[in-house]
Amino acid sequence: MNSSFDKEKLYNLLTRIPKGRVVTYGQLARMLGNKFWAQSVGNALHTNPDGEKYPCYKVVNSKGKLSTAYAFGGLDEQRRRLEAEEIVVVEGKVDLKRYGCEVWE
DNA sequence: TAGATGACTCACA
DNA sequence: ATGTGAGCCATCT
Numbered sequence: 001m002n003s004s005f006d007k008e009k010l011y012n013l014l015t016r017i018p019k020g021r022v023v024t025y026g027q028l029a030r031m032l033g034n035k036f037w038a039q040s041v042g043n044a045l046h047t048n049p050d051g052e053k054y055p056c057y058k059v060v061n062s063k064g065k066l067s068t069a070y071a072f073g074g075l076d077e078q079r080r081r082l083e084a085e086e087i088v089v090v091e092g093k094v095d096l097k098r099y100g101c102e103v104w105e
Numbered sequence: 106t107a108g109a110t111g112a113c114t115c116a117c118a
Numbered sequence: 119a120t121g122t123g124a125g126c127c128a129t130c131t
Binding site for chain 3 (some may be wrong): 029034035037038040041044
């Protein structure tokens with residue numbers, strides 16, 4: 001069947017992210033089924049700035065770098081939220097070795 | 106319908 | 119570390 005990109009699934013995963021942990025676009029894409037959805041994931045988050053409801057601030061790229069085009073608040077706000085979960089942000093980046101979660105549940 | 110754009114990732118120099 | 123090229127997807131113009 002055409003397993004197309006489902007935003008609901010993406011949002012579901014976002015809300016499932018354990019506290020004090022971050023996830024990369026590729027990781028989300030992989031969980032959704034296709035690792036090539038990374039770009040689509042970023043696009044979906046940008047077109048759907050549900051940051052008020054979804055922890056999109058926990059989503060970073062494979063290098064652990066935070067989004068430069070944060071839809072709301074800005075990089076400063078995102079860093080603020082991450083630190084609020086005991087996540088250390090350095091130079092706008094997080095240590096995926098420490099906070100990057102491969103899989104949860 | 107086709108082309109360009111992007112909050113991506115990976116490999117190589 | 120920085121830059122370029124190639125790859126796949128969804129959305130916009």
